[in-house]
Amino acid sequence: MFLIQKLLFLSLLLFLSLLLFLSLLLGAMVYFEQLKESQDAWEVCAEALAKGIYSDDHVKFFCFQVLEHQIKYRHGGLSPAQQQLIRETLMKWLQGQLMNSQPEKPFIRNKAAQVFALTFVMEYLTHWPKFFFDLLSLVGLNPHGVDVYLRTLMAIDAEVVDRDILHSPEEVRRNTLIKDGMREQVIPSLVESWYQILGAYQQSHPEITCQCLEVVGAYVSWIDLNLIANDRFVNLLLSQMSVEDLREEACDCLFEIVNKGMDPTDKTKLVESLCQVLQSAGFFNVDQEEDVDFLAKFSRLVNGMGQSLVLSWTKLAKGGDVKAAAEALRALETKVPLLLQLLVHDDDDISANIVGFCYDYLNVLKQVRYTLMLTLSHQDIMLAVMKKLTYDEEYNFDNEGEDEAMFVEYRKQLKMLLDRLAQVSPDLLLEAVGRVFNNTIQRWQTASFMEVEVAIRLLYMLGEALPASHGAHFSGDTAKTSALQDMMRTLVSSGLSGYQHTLVSSGLSGYQHTMSFLDHRGLRHSSPKVRSRVAYLFSRFVKTLHKHMNSFIEDILSRIQDLLELAPPENGFPALLTSDDQLFIFETAGVLIVHGESPAERKQALMRSLLTPLTDAFRLLLAKLASEREEERQAALADCLSHAVGFASRTSKAFSNKQTVKQCGCTEVYRDCLQTFLPALSCPVQRGSLRSAVRSFLHRMIICLEEEVLPFVPAASEHMLKDCEAKDLQEFIPLISQITAKFKDQVSPFLQQVFMPLVLAIFEVLCRPAEDNDQAAALEKQMLRRSYFTFIQTITSSGMNEVLANQGVENVERVLFTIIQGAVDFPDPIAQKTCFIILSKLVELWGGKDGMAGFPDFIYKHIVPACFLAPLKPSFDLTDAQTVLGPEFIQYLQQEYLPSLQVSPDITQEVCQVLQQPDAKVLKNYMKAFFQRAKL
Template sequence: MAPDRIDQNVYEDQLKDIIQDLYELMVQTTSYGNVGQGVSSKDVLQNTVAHLHASLTQLHASASSPFAAPIRVPPELIQYVDAGRNPDIYTREFVELARRGNQLMKGKKQAFGSFRDILAREMASALPEVKGDVENVVRETGGEVENAIQIAWDPTSSQALKGQAFEFLNQLREDVSGWQICLTLFTRTPQTSEVVRLVSIEIVNNAVAHQHLDEASLTFLKDSLLEYSRRVYGGSGGQQQADSASLQNKLTQTLTSVFAFSYQRGWESFFSDFLSMTCLPNSTSCDNLAGTALYLRILGSVHDEIADVFLSRTGEDQKRNNDLKDLLRERDVPKIATSWQEILTYWQGKNDTLVEMCLKVIGRWVNWIDISLVVNQNFLTILLQLIGRVAPNNGEDKVRDAAIGCLTETVGKKMKAGDKMDMIEFLNLGDIVSQLVASPALANRFGSDYDVDFAEAVAKLVNGAVFDIVKALEESADGSPTRVKADQQLLIFLPHLLRFFSDEYDEPCSTVIPSLTDLLTLFRRAQPLPAQYSSMLSPILNAIITKMRYDDTASWDDQVTETDGAEFMELRKRLEVLQKIVAAVDQTLYIDVLSNVVGNTFQSIEQRGSGVNWRDIDLALHEMYLFGELAVPNSGLYAKSQPSSVASERLIAMMQKMIESGIASYNHPAIQLQYMEICVRYCSFFENQSAFIPQVLEHFVALVHHNHVRVRTRSWYLFGRFVKHLRAILGNVAETVITSISDLLVIKAEVPKPDDEDDMSSDESDHSAGAVFTSQLYLFEAVGTIASTSTTPVDKKVLYARMVLEPLFANMEQALPAARNGNAQANLQIHHIIMALGTLAHGFSDWTPGISSAGSKAPADEISQEFNRAAEAILVALESLKSPPEIRTAARSAFTRLVGTVGARLLPQLPRWISGLLSTESSKDEMAMFLRVLDQVVFGFKTEIIGVLDSLLSPLLMRIFNSLGEAVSGTDDEIQLGELRREYLTFLQVILNNDLASVLVSETNQGLFDVLLISVETLAKNVNNGTGHLAASRMSFSILAKMAQLWGGPDVATPSHYPETATPAPTPAFPGFDQFLINRFNPVCWEVLRNPDFRPYQDAQAKSVLTEIAGLQQIIYSKTGMLFIEHLQQSFFPSMGFDGSDIIRSMTTSNDRKVFANFLVAYLKQRA
């Protein structure tokens, strides 16, 4: 064997040694005689000279060797050195010179390109006969296209130039011959810039996909791309450098598009052509790296084009793809499958990237090719070697993960249940999984070297296998060979399933949840459950419960990231579903297991106290919370003072044990919060176990002072819920509670900072000042609830009300002067106090006027009088501070709550409330909301309010009319206007429906009645597609019908199959109202019916409007009889140009207005 050539690095090292010897020689000569004692300068110098001689001799031998590599030193460099100049400077100057040369060459190229384009334009203009030839030359040299692409992607180009460039490229994309220029740009040598080539091949691909190229064009394109691919990827000695990843992706996409149109006829050798590029010249192995990578990319792209089930395709494309797959299976799939084995065999251990690519391709193709091409001994041997290989330092191994993914896809291939069980058995899949679980990457589940990604990959394999096993059990008959094999495999895979389900990390656990859900669903359907399955339930349930526990590394506080907390809560929800299925399969097992988990935890607390891990207590409380879904059915926890079920009995025992264990004093926020949540969830327990109420109430009073903001604010809400549910049995504990929490009833408003307004935190994690105050309001409601129990004397109720009200009044009085001067903090303080007053009132009484309820009645007169002071205080603040919208909002909220507490005493104040709440600054939204509240007052006090309503109606209507008449700007304004219309019409309906219609035509309001009627008629006629118009129109016609019914007098005609030909004269409530109905209400109906935008045969909302119109028409007929018919026949219908006899016949003979409405629908559809 010939010796290797001497590498130039050897020369470099020897020269460095000589330079070092020369340097030492210089130093020693300079310091001759100054060396230390006992050392001769002569000896040192002689040694250095001897070492220099040896180095020179060695360099001479290397340079004289026949195997020395030729060294070419530029003469300029030698001159630099001879002149004593630094060779590094020469290098820098050379680089600068080369850069200048490149810039000069680029400038010349661009100049010649510009000259070519200018010359072409001038020649085409001056010599029209050669214009076509000139354009061909420009296109073939890529001039305009290349320049346009460079301009479009040059960040220094002006926007005007960019716009022209993009417009040119878009025109090129649409040009049927534009792709040919771009193909030349992409394949030419020397290559142009990458962006030019990328845009060019994208335009070519667009032409293939969308321009339906003819056969000749496809052949030309195929030949060009194939020649280019062989030149760049074929492995020849002079090949170009392979394209970048983005260019390769676009190239394979274009080749795939050509394949889709040419494989059936024209490019039958598609796969053979690219498979041949995997081998270097004169080789039979797949040893060409670039060609093999391109081949695998093409295989992946072909799968995506014709076999990806996640892409939506047209029926025509799907048929084409199915035909291509059938043809591919017949022609090339066996050859392709063989190439996979060859690629894996050759590149295993040489290039992991290619091996990974190949495995992923196999995993995608295996779903639609013959499984025997993959499931065979040769392929499985290679695959198992890759699966079993150990990564360095037990780190991430993408090849191993890809091999497992490939095996997972293979196992998941759709086939008959019996064949699938045979394949799983043939693969010996259970043993493979066992070996993977025992591998170093997964053996130490709690170590730092545990590979979570690998665990997730194996979990996917297990999930797919169990899914197929369950499917086989569902589809096979008892005793059949398939059922027997499936049962055997289930016994093998259940431990693996539970192993990954119980994994410390959530990713492997979440991966196997779908198959575990399928298994439990199978158990639920197989009732009664066979014995071999019953034994599986207990370990499954235990695994579910264990997985619901917080990890030992997790903490429950604000330091836990929101993502971690949200993911764990989401996992708990999924586990809860599994737990419910287990309960449905075996309720007794579920009850026993959960009872043991909860009971043992409470017993540990009694024995060890704070020594019990908070995570164990949290788990027990969480399971206890979930247990209620079984233990508290629709019949409740108790039935006739006895537990309603076995589960209820166990839950009652758990509740007793929980309270007695002293768990409320366990010093952890999660446990204290869970304790309160459970007490509220199972409030019905205390109805029969009232002896525990004082103890639990004491716990609540302590926890509302908790130092953790999340526990503290949540406890205020839970405390309110607890006392509200148990109001009837709380007893007289108000004074103690109010005294204990009086420090929490102090209001201290904090003006939010600008940053707080952008905070998008959830309600649970929002601890801003505004969110804390919202929670504080629950305390005021709770105080009102406790202070107003049935066992509390009235005088005590008044006393407790004053204990809370007086500090609020004083606080308001103190803040009012500063608020009048525009102080933001004082304004917010007033807002908070008003809200607190309203909430306290609501706690004292949840009675709703006008609605009779056995459990709710009007408060005592003394209580109403006390809260009337609160209403007066709010009015004073409102009259002083009309401008701030937040004050009006708070006052409106308080007014709603005060209605049930103050009662009819509120009515004399109503004009002041309206004046304050509906100021000139009030928005349409505010007005709509107040009208909603006013509806409640009118309905609740309909017998007392008529006098007050009569006096305030006109001012109120004027404000409404002004708002309705304002111009609309923007979508939000349109929505608010639509809401105001709806509430205005609802208010009128409430008046008409509660025997208060007389106020509309009273002496006080008579002057506005015509304006009111015009507003209703206008809204009735507006049926365009704007926001809420059709709904307002329907309500308006309903109001007109109600007015006609109320004031039209007694009926003089009745629609029937045989209508009267003569009817009595109308006797309306007001003289002339019969003519009013005919001349005002009837034309409104027909203005809508003749509107071309009104299409009740297409729009359900429009049809509901038509139903109201039909009803109004029949009411007019009922009230006016033949007077109306004669008007229609003699005047109205002729003036509109049609007879109308069919309409009159349907109106007078239809007993139901829907029949008449359907007739009108058909009539309008026919006319349309």
Template sequence: MDDLEKAILISFDESGAVDSALKAQAVGYCQQIKETPSICSICIERLCFSKLVQVQFWCLQCLHEVLRVRYSSMGPEEKSFIRKSVFSLACYESIDDKNLVRVLDGPAFIKNKLAQVMVTLICFEYPMIWPSVFVDFLSNLSKGVVVIDMFCRVLNALDEEVISLDYPRSQEEVAIAGQIKDAMRQQCISQVVRAWYDILLMYRNSDPDLCCSVLDSMRRYVSWIDIGLIANDAFVGLLFELMLVSGFPDQLRGAAAGCIHAVAAKRMDPKAKLTLLQSLQIRKVFGLVAEDNDSELVSSVSSLLTGYSTEVLECSKRLNSEDGKAVSTELLNEVLPSVFYVMQNCEIDETFSIVQFLSGYVGTLKSLAPLTETQSLHVGQILDVIRSQIRFDPAYRNNLDMLDKTGKEEEDRMAEFRKDLFVLLRSVGRVAPDATQLFIRNSLASAVASNGDVNVEEIEAALSLLYAFGESLSDETMKTGNGLLGELIPMLLSTKFPCHNNRLVALIYLETVTRYMKFFQENTQYIPLVLSAFLDERGIHHPNRNVSRRASYLFMRIVKLLKAKLVPYIETILQSLQDTVAQFTTIYAVSKELSGCEDGSHIFEAIGLLIGMEDVPLEKQSEYLTALLTPLCQQVEALLLNAKAQNPEESPAKITNIQQIIMAINALSKGFSERLVTASRPAIGLMFKQVD
């Protein structure tokens, strides 16, 4: 081991056992060697003799950097030496008779770094200086697996480093990529595709990992090569065989699905594209999604089905001919049941893509009236998908109810996850309002009839559907309660779910009642039911403090909207709230989770709005206000009188208590207009001044 190798090993050391000064010295020495004119020869020599992977990596990394920086200043002989040496390494050949080490025998990261060096040379030299690089490589594939694997790594690195538009590229890089693709199309891509086919045929039973590498390369290149090279009976037939034969590993079958997906996603004229999609006979893979629901294969097939469906839908949008639209509709009708099955039964990563596709599909239905029987069936299945996807996992039930750290994370995750699903629900609601309302009615009825303790998540999902649907309704529709709304809202109000003590169920129930509060403006006969929902154990008297405080805020909003219509119920409301009012002003500490906009003071604002109306007689108004203000003021006076006698430890709690009372009085005063307390009923204003 010479000094360079020692320095490389020390510079790569991560154990902490090497002295920092020595490590810095080693790094400096390596940098010094890197700057010598003969560095490329030094690196290639080490690659021929050193078995140390750290040394191999450093040499390849050094070659990569030097080529990028110094290539233009190199002489023809040096370029030729590097070209021949690097290509020999990539083809498992000896650079000279003394070559004792083969880089391709090393680990994957060494081979990937060698592929990166090859790609750097290709960028500089192909096709003008080194036009035969790919043809030369193809002639070496007969050496077997190790060279085929390296060829795939070079193709993949070329895609990642130069061609793929998944990464930002400069204009110069785009130009180089275009030059390489044009030359490959003209010179060798048909031979590359033929090699792919032959390798898959030869190694499908003996080396599935190698076949996966070939399919990965192929998937990347489909987007820009002549699609006819792949989309033919022989190659597509082979890909379907790899995908459908159960004896092959899932990874190989999934890789084949990825290639079919790439073929389906190929950009082309919509008419030709539709013909291509029709020729794929995608129905052959429908049975695969019913295998192991959370397998890698099902995930790949799900991605294929989603991508295929999206492409068919896009063709349908772009084609104006009746024949084109008929074929598109037929293909969609064929694939959609499998898409729905995947969404409802499989653990996949394609949920977002499928929701985006379904949103696009529903969008195309807007111009179709009336819907066909099949389209109506699809609408129902989409609603089923939405309901199944928005359900919480029962495994998190206790976490969500207690709202611990895990529960909070799951609630936040689901809130984000549901956004697109609820957008889809509203789109369906606009396309098929009657069907959507009927679905929600049936979901709610099923939830009502279910065993609440077992189906907490089903009940929460049904209520969430009704809540989200309300966003798509106009104020007029909401007020009149057209369609099934006139049945849905009373059903909601009259229901006491067995699991109403569950935090999530209680919250979405109250939010949903509030969402439809405009309905009660016109349908005042339901006001007693609304009040019961908020004043009993479903709302303000719920055992969970989070729920009761939220109920106080929502009740205040209800009061603001209904105001005068609540005058006949003021006595009932105040009696129901007596314990809540007393409790608010005697709690010595405010929970951090409940502080801020939902601190509980909204119940006083709601009371203020109720008794502050001019519809309430002055005598009654004075009576109500006195009953509220007198005990509050007496509490403050008592606390202040006892301030000197109390223990220092009690001071913070007593101060908090006084702040609570002041907050309550302030909230109460918000319900009284300035005109009422100064002009029409100054006696009321005087009562508030006396408090000050």
């Protein structure tokens, strides 16, 4: 008993300690926010940093945060003395670092660098033009000071240069001025400091040297390249390529230098000089380098140099400088052996980093005359791509992870190279693939599955690549077409369809003859992945070749009969195919029936035998769902019912229009399906998924059955408008809009009847209260509002103004006011545009003498003000506006509306004159300027 009490007491203490910690943490956060907002608390933090009062790292970080907030948000309100205090604080803190034996923690140094950078951005152009000179004279070559200096430079790069960070137009202008000022005043001094740092710390502080290399790489994109790309500096960088701790960063730095935009002739010379030194130092001997991390960086550098040479050649060739272009091309050719070494390297990261250069080089081959060297390099690249397509032995086919995903992406890059090879030399590619393919398939029983898979993959890629470059497989060249046909024939007759490895079976599934799709080699394969892939490919196969399959359509249908069964949730047996896979099989069955040569009576019988099991199962499952009480079981039944509707819908993909349905005698079959599925709309449980499925089926039937579907629409609409959520309505409106646009006057009586119930349901959902921070609910309402306005637009655009006009004066007025509200009050440009289109159409329909009574008055009191109020909203796009005006409108603006807005007579006159200009461009530009002035 005592032990239990003791444990309870300890637990209570632990719980109280946790509560105390949380309250302290919360209190600290509140205190921090108060300090940031305080007018003078930052000065306390500044003093603490300058004098080094606190030793606790978190307190020091906290002080820098307070100072950062002050500089970022309140700098403009500080007095000159306070701004001076910030500058002195930073320099005193930095001076303290020079005297410390141990540097601050990295997170403090990073925060300090951010504060230095913010202060620089705020004051360099005005109060602190000697920022860098003050910094450099203070830190000298002190390693602690140099570290902060380099971190500050990177923080300045993030604030001023980094293109990945979005800046306002004001900030862009400011940053441009800062860079211009730095180029004129300090960049040479900064470059000299980098050179000194790189030389001084190469051995003693490699981490500082690496930081400096990163800084050089970041700044080289916008400073004078001659300051860096000179013998003194480049030789220093190249020497660091041989230092183990530095060479990866040196590679990155050289890569940034090579990527610098410059004159193509100068770029060629720069790249060539770099390559000569690298080659002399032995870096081109890739096979002798064991450090794969360095080789990955080096491969990226070579890729940058190669792409730079390609760009130089392209510019020089287009500019007509034949001699310089020839030199660039020769320089390019000499890099191909290195390109090939890196491309075929066992490490895929190294190979992937050079693919961009390889791709661009092949593009050059496409444009120049063949030399022996170019032809040989083309062949070598082809062989390299074929080799690298092969899976390695570590690939985990059963449990694919990140490494496997990366290889799949890498294979996509290789496929791009193969496609480009097909464009450059389809003859050579066909010959090379044929050689590899035939050699492998002839010995497939003894070859590794990786070799077999690559052979099949190459044939597949060849089939995709060649039509893109040579029309329909060499535009009727029978010799080359025959080569492809021979390979296909070899594959089909080789016996490979029985290969047991999933990888090979998946590759083969695209080439199976009809029956092999249906047996253990295809849809009944032991691997779910293979079955899934075959279901899709068999669907494509039948769609393409159905004209040649008439004699065995019913045989195929009987063979896939068991795959067309709806698997009830209580079955307990795993189905051969997933529901997604079954969609393809149902579509395939539909295509076979519809496009066969049987008479209409037989097609109707086959379609009925296909769909009747679905409708029978649907009735039974719907009855079970209505009486089911367990929520998990309800969801499973609803899923199964939705699948049944989806399968029936997918069969209709075989039809193109109503005539086809009639010709096949299938109208009645699909009407019966509709009759069976519609009761699901009134099911009291799992409404969302069932309504969605039936709604999708109705969309399909509108296309396939046309007016035959109309008798079902009123009852369906009545059910779908009961107990609606925002999403239900949002999905229902496109259905009504589709019916409206397609049938117009035929559905006018129905639309007049359903219009206000639908509108009221929408209003009810939009008026439901929601939490202020519930973004999902806000987005749902926004989308529903857009759908509502789109529905009104569909009605007005279809010439069915009587639908709205016959709703009674109060209802019409209510709807009109929602359109005005949508045009003016909601910050949603898409909805605004729709509302103005509606208003424009209504003015056209009802604004004349024979229009709706009272509408002209509504135009002047509400539509005209909306045209002026909406453009004043921040969300309104002033570059997208159209207006149609008449003399009465001009008179109204001049005498009543603009004076009511306190617009002066001069500007009123100016506006009205411009509004009567025939040139729409003049009107558009003036109105844009007018509203921009009005917003100020």
